[in-house]
Amino acid sequence: MKNFRLNFAGRRCRRPSRESGIGLIEMIIVVTMAGMALLIAVQLVRIISGTTSKRDDIGLQDAYEALVGYAGAHAMLPASDSGWLPRSLTGNARGNRLRYHVASAVTQVPSVVFSPSSNLAINSPGLNFCLSLAQIGPGAQIQVGSNGTGVPALAVLEYSSSGATADSASGVALPGSADAAMQSVQGRVARAISSPELFSALDCGERLSRAAAAARYVDISTDLLALAKLNTQHWKNAIQNGYAGQANAAVSVSRLNSWEALIIADMVILQIMHVGRMPWTIPAEFAYMGVVAGYTSTLIQIRAQRDVVNSTIDDWINRDLPALEIEAARAAATENSYAAALDDSRNELLRFASLGLSQ
Known part of the structure; x- marks a missing residue:
């Protein structure tokens, strides 16, 4: 019985020591949780502050x-x-x-x-x-x-x-x-x-650049169109000059024909006068033959010159005029092409100007 009491008393004496150990562990846990809560709070403040700054x-x-x-x-x-x-x-x-x-x-x-x-x-x-x-x-x-x-x-x-x-x-x-x-x-x-x-x-860089490029296209197209117009006018002038030359050639032919008719008329009169002077003498015949030879030479020259003029007229009608008309047509087509290019370039520049900053 005595031993039992001693043992029971010993057990009761050790119980406060056990309760003291449990309190220390709980305190450590509480401190640890408080520290973690503080860290979380600081982190939340940082996140909220960063979110606010980001906003x-x-x-x-x-x-x-x-x-x-x-x-x-x-x-x-x-x-x-x-x-x-x-x-x-x-x-x-x-x-x-x-x-x-x-x-x-x-x-x-x-x-x-x-x-x-x-x-x-x-x-x-x-x-x-x-x-x-x-x-x-x-x-x-x-x-x-x-x-x-x-x-x-x-x-x-x-x-x-x-x-x-x-x-x-x-x-x-x-x-x-x-x-x-x-x-x-x-x-x-x-x-x-x-x-x-x-x-x-x-x-702005792209907008100004593309407008400047379109403007350059306008200026180049304008210059090319001006040159094309000069070329077209050149061929038109060539045709007009050709027609003027043919008119002058026709006048020359008419004058040569008149001159030929005049020479022939003179020869006829000379022949009549020659017949009226019979009998003929040798000196008179030599003079007559010389005059006839002169008239004949003149007629030959007139007809040769007329043939040359007529040949020139034929060449103009059959060869030169068609060639000039072809060149004039090509020049006109080129002019129309450059005119269309100028219209396109002007429309392009005006389109960029109207767009402004919208696109």
């Missing part, structure tokens, strides 16, 4: 794309609404309005005109805007950046989750700078738009 960046990108779309439709950027992006355009991802500073030079109709052809004037607002983007100087742009880090830009967008934004472009931290990194921690993000960036976003 803000998406909002700026949406606004940028809206500005590009506006420029494509109106050939200019919208004016700011008292320093804010117009409500008609998208804000940031949470619907808040964005600060918007823009150069006045790109919010109005450009003063420059893109008309690359010297033979066909065009005035396309879209192409004019593209040309103005290529030619705009730093003095006509806004200066984006604080603390002396300003660079020229066409426009700048800014959003702040804390509510504080810059009243001017010079107060906006230059994107990518140390100031911008510091402000991003405060929830301020910005997006600048440069002239080369907008020029590229609107495909």
Whole structure:
């Protein structure tokens, strides 16, 4: 009995030590879970902060794309609404309005005109805007950046989750700078738009290039058509000169015929006079024969010259005129071809001008 009590008492004495060990394990578990919860909370804060920043960046990108779309439709950027992006355009991802500073030079109709052809004037607002983007100087742009880090830009967008934004472009931290990194921690993000960036976003390079190529085609076609017209006129003049030459040849034949008739008439009179002087003497006969020989020689020359003129007329009618008409027809066909090419090139240039920034 005594031994039993001792054993029972020993068991009861060891029980508090067992309960103390279980409490320590539970404490370790609690501390571990608290640490894990803290890590998860920190990670969630980072995720939420990153998501918010990403949403803000998406909002700026949406606004940028809206500005590009506006420029494509109106050939200019919208004016700011008292320093804010117009409500008609998208804000940031949470619907808040964005600060918007823009150069006045790109919010109005450009003063420059893109008309690359010297033979066909065009005035396309879209192409004019593209040309103005290529030619705009730093003095006509806004200066984006604080603390002396300003660079020229066409426009700048800014959003702040804390509510504080810059009243001017010079107060906006230059994107990518140390100031911008510091402000991003405060929830301020910005997006600048440069002239080369907008020029590229609107495909201005391709639009101006294809219009310039069409203008060059117009100028070349105009020159070729002018040369073709000169060539056609050359062959027409050749035909007209040929007809004029044939008219002169016909006059020559008529004169030769008259001359021949006159010589024959003189010979007849001479023969009558010769018969009336019988009896003939030898000296008189020699004189008579000399005159007859002279008349005969003259007749031979007249007829030979007339044959030459008639041969020339025949060659003109049967050979030269058909050849000239063929060349004139070819020249006219070439002229028509160049005229059609000029019409095509003019229509192409006018089409590019009418498209502007739409396609």
